[in-house]
Amino acid sequence: MSKKLLVVIVLIASVNALTLGAQEKTSDPFAAARKKGDQSITILAGGFIPLFVLDNNGALISPSNMYPGASFGVQYRYMLGKSIGIGGSIAGSFVTTVGGGTLFFAPIGVTAAWIGGGEPMEYEISTELGMNILRLYGNGLIEPYAKLGAGFSRYVSSSWSIGAKVSWCFMPEFHLGTYSSLNSYANFLEFSVGAVYHF
Amino acid sequence: MREYIARLAENSLPKAGKVKSGRTPHAVGLIVAATFILLAFSGCDNTFSVFQTISQEEKQIGADLFKNTTVRAMADDSSNYYALLGQVVWRPKSTTSEGSWDVFSVNGSTDYFAAGLAGDGTNIYVAKADGDNVLDDIYVTNDGGTKWTAMNAATGIGSDVFVDWLKCANNTLFVAVHNSASKYSLFYYDGSSFVSAGAAVSGIDAPLVDILYDGSSSYWLVSDSKVYKGTTLGAIAEDSTASNPDYDRYLLGIASDGAGRVIVSRKDGYIYSYASSVWTPIQIKSSTKLGPVFFLTQPASTPRILIGKGVSSYGYMEYNESTPTLKENGSSFISTSSSIYYSTMLSKQVQAFWQPVNEYDATKKTLFILLASGGTDTYALYRNDYTISTGSWSGWTAE
Numbered sequence: 001m002s003k004k005l006l007v008v009i010v011l012i013a014s015v016n017a018l019t020l021g022a023q024e025k026t027s028d029p030f031a032a033a034r035k036k037g038d039q040s041i042t043i044l045a046g047g048f049i050p051l052f053v054l055d056n057n058g059a060l061i062s063p064s065n066m067y068p069g070a071s072f073g074v075q076y077r078y079m080l081g082k083s084i085g086i087g088g089s090i091a092g093s094f095v096t097t098v099g100g101g102t103l104f105f106a107p108i109g110v111t112a113a114w115i116g117g118g119e120p121m122e123y124e125i126s127t128e129l130g131m132n133i134l135r136l137y138g139n140g141l142i143e144p145y146a147k148l149g150a151g152f153s154r155y156v157s158s159s160w161s162i163g164a165k166v167s168w169c170f171m172p173e174f175h176l177g178t179y180s181s182l183n184s185y186a187n188f189l190e191f192s193v194g195a196v197y198h199f
Numbered sequence: 200m201r202e203y204i205a206r207l208a209e210n211s212l213p214k215a216g217k218v219k220s221g222r223t224p225h226a227v228g229l230i231v232a233a234t235f236i237l238l239a240f241s242g243c244d245n246t247f248s249v250f251q252t253i254s255q256e257e258k259q260i261g262a263d264l265f266k267n268t269t270v271r272a273m274a275d276d277s278s279n280y281y282a283l284l285g286q287v288v289w290r291p292k293s294t295t296s297e298g299s300w301d302v303f304s305v306n307g308s309t310d311y312f313a314a315g316l317a318g319d320g321t322n323i324y325v326a327k328a329d330g331d332n333v334l335d336d337i338y339v340t341n342d343g344g345t346k347w348t349a350m351n352a353a354t355g356i357g358s359d360v361f362v363d364w365l366k367c368a369n370n371t372l373f374v375a376v377h378n379s380a381s382k383y384s385l386f387y388y389d390g391s392s393f394v395s396a397g398a399a400v401s402g403i404d405a406p407l408v409d410i411l412y413d414g415s416s417s418y419w420l421v422s423d424s425k426v427y428k429g430t431t432l433g434a435i436a437e438d439s440t441a442s443n444p445d446y447d448r449y450l451l452g453i454a455s456d457g458a459g460r461v462i463v464s465r466k467d468g469y470i471y472s473y474a475s476s477v478w479t480p481i482q483i484k485s486s487t488k489l490g491p492v493f494f495l496t497q498p499a500s501t502p503r504i505l506i507g508k509g510v511s512s513y514g515y516m517e518y519n520e521s522t523p524t525l526k527e528n529g530s531s532f533i534s535t536s537s538s539i540y541y542s543t544m545l546s547k548q549v550q551a552f553w554q555p556v557n558e559y560d561a562t563k564k565t566l567f568i569l570l571a572s573g574g575t576d577t578y579a580l581y582r583n584d585y586t587i588s589t590g591s592w593s594g595w596t597a598e
Contacts, residue, residue, distance in 0.1 A: 053250045061254045099256030099542025100577055103249065137541035138512060139247045175245050182248035 038079040045072045046192025048093040056183040069095035085113045106133040107145050120155040146170045161196045252538040261578040261597030262300040270569040270579045274318025275555040283316035292559035306338050306347040315365035320556030332361045355393030369412035397435035415459035421450045442478045444471035452491035464489040493552035497564045497585040507549030514544035535594035543595045547572050
């Protein structure tokens with residue numbers, strides 16, 4: 001079910017980007033030089049793969065008992081200059097568990113990115129920090145998270161580009177006092193394709 | 200496009216000399232974010248670990264027959280387990296559970312609707328009904344389904360009856376029914392025919408919930424409003440003991456320790472305990488609707504009461520009277536971990552707890568939990584084995 005949903009989301013996002021791009025073709029479709037004040041909104045969808053989980057002592061919790069899931073996100077970016085952008089991100093992800101449960105994530109954070117490359121291809125390295133809402137079996141936690149990612153995108157018009165991104169997601173959970181032994185440090189790999197609207 | 204947005208942005212900026220009143224967008228954003236985080240943190244449980252809970256989960260592989268359904272009753276004989284869905288399904292006790300359950304052929308047919316199932320350890324009783332739950336007949340077998348006998352139930356009970364449940368208590372078969380006028384009655388089988396269990400339980404307005412024998416002298420019956428009692432079959436009458444749990448539409452379950460003690464669960468979070476001719480209320484959880492109850496005598500040194508939860512999270516609670524302590528969400532006792540409890544019980548309404556009359560493995564005691572798993576795409580029947588020598592439970596495993 002989740003795989004089918006993922007494929008549908010990716011296809012819709014890609015087709016949407018390409019269609020809108022085609023509608024807005026200008027005489028110079030790649031006139032998209034970056035400068036301070038440029039803004040963009042990115043819609044991403046993809047997979048969310050559990051890598052490994054460490055316990056309070058740094059030992060590997062094995063097996064993690066999690067299966068790959070999917071993710072969806074929206075990001076806003078404001079360019080501070082030609083190569084540096086900052087912004088915000090809100091996303092939703094899930095993985096399923098061996099017992100038939102579903103673990104949901106809703107990370108909300110701030111982002112910073114270095115963007116390089118020329119037209120029509122751009123490359124980026126980005127980092128993201130924020131708070132992550134986790135939900136499992138009706139129990140919720142709010143914990144910090146960090147992402148480090150890299151990706152590329154290609155302009156298909158002056159306003160739209162499409163691309164792909166891979167991020168390492170560090171999602172710890174911290175507990176207080178006598179429950180600090182429950183601290184865990186989970187690591188996921190997020191890969192996604194998306195469409196970017198520049199304005 | 201960029202020019203348009205730039206103009207739009209320019210027009211939206213405050214003009215020189217104008218002073219914007221009220222909070223700035225920054226302040227509003229901070230307040231919203233702070234409120235959001237505060238609300239979210241207030242729902243956090245410092246004792247609950249997401250990733251360590253998941254790491255303790257076990258893969259559950261049961262029979263597809265039990266997915267997305269309700270198990271309403273169970274019975275056993277020396278060789279087999281039987282479970283009531285829309286039909287009766289069965290498996291040999293000697294096999295592993297996975298995939299070994301199948302539809303039970305009743306009186307030579309697997310094309311039927313079963314309205315009730317009961318057993319006394321030797322005889323298996325199945326009530327067949329039509330699609331509207333109107334009683335066809337009750338059939339009995341004592342050889343695992345090879346030979347069946349029709350009991351001509353309609354003769355004693357009537358033809359305009361809907362079967363609510365069957366139950367064996369003290370080796371006697373009881374049948375709870377109601378008619379099209381929503382009048383509820385209890386019958387029992389006297390060895391040759393079905394007769395009324397008492398004038399007080401014939402044609403009453405309240406649905407009948409369950410009946411049991413207390414192991415001492417009395418049969419106990421509860422409707423959803425009253426407790427009934429009788430030492431003689433056919434003479435079950437309202438219990439008149441002071442401070443009994445009677446209350447309209449409040450009673451949910453009854454259980455006995457088999458040594459004369461009886462408990463009744465209610466909607467208001469109380470169970471009422473009857474011992475030495477006195478009813479005593481015990482608050483299990485304030486203002487919490489309860490469900491079916493069960494006396495668990497393993498381990499014998501610290502028996503527990505299992506109580507189904509009638510609130511939206513469903514599942515069950517475990518109450519240790521000696522301490523006394525209440526455990527929820529699989530945090531102790533018969534659940535080996537919270538994660539297994541969550542992944543097997545959560546959001547499923549408990550129909551009953553059940554232990555077989557005949558244990559197949561003398562070194563163990565087996566406990567089943569019957570659930571309503573509709574809409575969850577998970578199983579409705581789980582088993583938990585208690586190993587007598589070690590005093591430990593295996594944890595819930597899907598049948």
